[in-house]
Amino acid sequence: MSTAPVHPRDPFGWNCVVALAFVLLASVRLTTPGAPFFDEVHYLPAARTFLTLGSAENLEHPPLGKELIALGISLFGDGPLGWRIMSLAFGTLALLAAMRAMWLASGTRTASVLTGVFVATNFLLFVHARIAMLDIFMVSFTMLALWMCAGALRENETARWRLAIAGVALGCAMASKWNAVPVAVLPGLAFAAVRLSARRRRPVRSVRGAPVGGMSLAEAAIWLGAVPLAVYALTFAPYLWFDRLPGDPVGMISLHMEMLGLQEQVPEPHPYQSNWPQWVANWRAIWYLYENVDGAMRGVMLIGNPVTMLAGLPALAWCAWSGWKERRRDCAAVAILYAASLALWVVAPKAVQFYFHYFLPGMFLSAALALGCDRLMRRGRLIGPGLVVLGAVAAFAYWYPILTAAPLENGQAFLRWAWLTSWR
Template identity: 55%
Template sequence: MYRAPEQPQDPLKWCAALALAFWALVLWNLGIPTEPYFDEVHYLPAARDLLALSDYSNREHPLFGKEMIALGIALFGDNPWGWRLFSSIAGALSLFAVMRMVWFGTLDRFATIAAGILVATGFHLFVHSRIAMLDIFMVAGLAVALWQCAAAMREPETGRWRLAIAGVALGLAMGAKWNALVVAAVPGAAFLILRWFAGRRRLLLSRRGMPVPGMTLLEAGVWLGLLPLAVYWATYLPGYFFQTHTIEGGIVAHHRLMLDLQTQVLKSHPYQSTWPEWVLNWRSIWYLYEPIDGAQRGVLLIGNPLTMLLGLPALLWCAWKGAVKRVPMHGAVAILYAVSLGFWIFAAKPVQFYYHYFLPGTVLLVALAIALSDLRKAGWKRTSTGVLLASVLLFAFFYEILAAEPLAGLMSFQTWTWLPSWR
């Protein structure tokens, strides 16, 4: 007789504890700086216009992210906490959802917790959880959607309500920022491809086979196709009621206007960069560096210098194991990275910035977590644990210029700008 295989225990409480600890750290001095900084100068006026339904400003971007900022202002006042509180909640939700996605995709406790540690200390999520920008709401929506899709595959009996939640989350992600468009199409395309390869003769109506047994392709198309589009359209409802620059000529004409605004030729910007620079963690953005609130303060957006580079061979490992060894989660992570980065390689947006790497960079850190778990299983426990510890220590070292803490003086930036391109 053989012993029954060990059943991995769901680290749900650890996931919740890590997300709450991350949120608490984000909330510390969330109201500093007390003045709008970086792209808050665009989105806060747009949120105020939305509350007053006066002028439909900032029309090049969808409305959902600005609706969340406006909701914060309506509930907590037109002050720094009102501007940024929902960003902080979206950041904590993103972290929790990423860990749950990894758990349902791998049933690997170490990979799940490692993903949480790496994403929490990867700089991108922390910085964007403390500023009233749109990107954090997009990432939160996609993370929730991917979590629910992975859980639906793992627990098909819950597939219907999980895919319904995924559909809503996908619609909100697209309603926050268009960066989500190509990734939002991945779950539906994956369902179609997996069901096709299951060899079902009644492709649209068969309930058998991967990825969610018991659900037809036709029903999945409703949850992952029609529902996201309906939710996405619903986020534009306030646009019909503005006093000026309202949605005229229908939603299709409005999208033509948005596309024109997104692809117009803009003058060069000192912080613009290209995707190879993002991948190599070569080009930073200073969201803030000035005397404010009684001290010299700064907010630097750059990836964690260690994990952003270690993530590159980890991605290759995941791609190889997914393609050759047919390990689903490894392959899924590699595909998500390729799709989310590929959008920017071929996008017709003439001026791009490092914050566009937020989503691909998050996927890269998940790939690193999975690769570290594989190393651990191969006997390299100290190495895998050491990478996590080093990521935390680097985050602590950079914390002052991630969280707008008081700096010693005007030239303090030299402590962290290890490369000339980070200045």
């Protein structure tokens, strides 16, 4: 008799432990500084307009992220906790969703837990879970959609409700920030490519075969095409009640032309601007805060965890190779998602770009590193992956004071973390 197949246990408990540790660490000094900092000065006034329905602000971005910040203000007051509580909640959701997506995509407990460790400590998620900016909502909804899509592929019997949730999440991701668009179109395109490649007699109506048995291409187009667009459009409904919209657009097309024009305008050069090769090399940092505030010198630095961001590059290359040569769908998905999310910034007409635009690619890079470490550990090579994990956690612990606006000794304390001139 052949031996029974191995069925690894679901690491849901460990996923929750990682998420709980993240939320506890991210809650420290969440209300510090007590005044808006960095891009909060743009998004908080824009969020308040959804509570007053006066004249809309920050029209260049879709409304959902600002609506969620406004919800936090309405629930917890117009103060630091109300400003940032929704970012913390959605940052935690993004972390949990990333781990669950990896479990369902790879079927390995180690890769799932390591994804949580690397994502939680990559600095990008942590910093944005503590500030009222739009990127955290875009990333969170994207991770939720990928969780649901991975579940639909693994458990076809649950595909209908999972893809319905995925469709809503994809619409919400695009409605938080347009950065999500290149990733949001991939699930539908992938479903269509796989089903059409089967060359069935009725490719649109057939419910047989990959990627999801029991679901037709026509139905998938509803969940992954029509639903996201409908949800995206619905998030603009509050604009119907505003007293004034900048540019006085009439209808969704006119509104989006106004938004696109604002995105393509050429502002003054910014001292922290950078481009995608610098992001990949982890070369250019942003100081979200560095000043004497709340009774002490404090700072918040945004840069990628040096261990994760650099070790992740060869891991990403291996994922691309393994996805092609070994037909590993989990590896191929991570490599494609990284490429798609980064490609936007290679061709985007936005004149001034910043390192925080690497947030979404950074999530996939962290996942690639988890898959690479898992592969080595399965082959009995424990020292290399162990050093990477310990290094990433140690770097996070070392940077923790400058990620959480801890009080610093003096105005030159930033040099402890700004190792490179380009990080200053």
